[in-house]
Amino acid sequence: MRRTFEDALVWSAAGTRLFSGAVAGWGEEQYRAPSSLPGWTRKHLVAHVAANADALGNLVRWAATGEETPMYSSAGQRAADIVAGAGKPAAELAAWLCESADRLAAGTAGLGPAQWNAMVVTAQGRTVPATEIVWLRSREVCVHAVDLAADVTFADLPIGFLVALADDIVVRRGDASGPAVVLAAADTGDRWELPGHGVATRVTGPLAEVAAYLAGRPHALTTAPELPAWL
Structure with missing residues (x-):
């Protein structure tokens, strides 16, 4: 953590x-x-x-x-x-x-x-x-x-919070109920893996967009597959 x-x-x-x-x-x-x-x-x-x-x-x-x-x-x-x-x-x-x-x-x-x-x-x-x-x-x-x-926007939130939020959501999404995704934050170097169905889609973008995507909010990651509800 x-x-x-x-x-x-x-x-x-x-x-x-x-x-x-x-x-x-x-x-x-x-x-x-x-x-x-x-x-x-x-x-x-x-x-x-x-x-x-x-x-x-x-x-x-x-x-x-x-x-x-x-x-x-x-x-x-x-x-x-x-x-x-x-x-x-x-x-x-x-x-x-x-x-x-x-x-x-x-x-x-x-x-x-x-x-x-x-x-x-x-x-x-x-x-x-x-x-x-x-x-x-x-x-x-x-x-x-x-x-x-x-x-x-998510870009207005503290960087450390965004990393912690992504960590938290990935743990909660660890039931593999959605698609497999490998996420990389291009601006910070952080990386997350979502277990799931099929070959993992690799998605790279700014940390704020990665966090928004994981949280089920509007984002700019155009290649990211749709995820099931977070909470």
């Missing part, structure tokens, strides 16, 4: 600033515009990111107290929170985004070394140390800052 806990802390803070900065000053018209995610307006996306901060805050409380606190109370809560948030007025949604991020930052700042090593369970059912919370948040705010369709 080519990322550290300290890296994730930096990326989480940077991604939060990038996401919040992208939506700063928006009114109803901007919030109601489509995001780049099919079927979601920007309101849906902002509500998702705000709800994610609250959900990760539950894991922080789990680590802090030892009391099992799942990210979501039920399988449908995540979707319900997004739908409810998408119906909020712009000012109320902006306040939720800011306040939830502040609550999460305050909660993580209060964890000690032993609490950071406590085991918690993600929404996908993975048991991980609490240190993973900041990586999950950095992934959320950085990738979704691009999904806002507000002139933020």
Whole structure:
């Protein structure tokens, strides 16, 4: 793994600033515009990111107290929170985004070394140390800052984050359910192999485009085969 806990802390803070900065000053018209995610307006996306901060805050409380606190109370809560948030007025949604991020930052700042090593369970059912919370948040705010369709691109994200994101996605795509692909980042020299069907397609391009491709986002890698969903 080519990322550290300290890296994730930096990326989480940077991604939060990038996401919040992208939506700063928006009114109803901007919030109601489509995001780049099919079927979601920007309101849906902002509500998702705000709800994610609250959900990760539950894991922080789990680590802090030892009391099992799942990210979501039920399988449908995540979707319900997004739908409810998408119906909020712009000012109320902006306040939720800011306040939830502040609550999460305050909660993580209060964890000690032993609490950071406590085991918690993600929404996908993975048991991980609490240190993973900041990586999950950095992934959320950085990738979704691009999904806002507000002139933020993968090229605007930290290089180290993009490498770590590609590493993470390749591990998750390791079930060989898609085509075999060998990816090379021409600008950094990094390389990844996706196991899969058939003879491996070799694809080379900028790191930002490689990361976008792996994440299932629009990219400029014209020879890259289509991949199944990432999450």
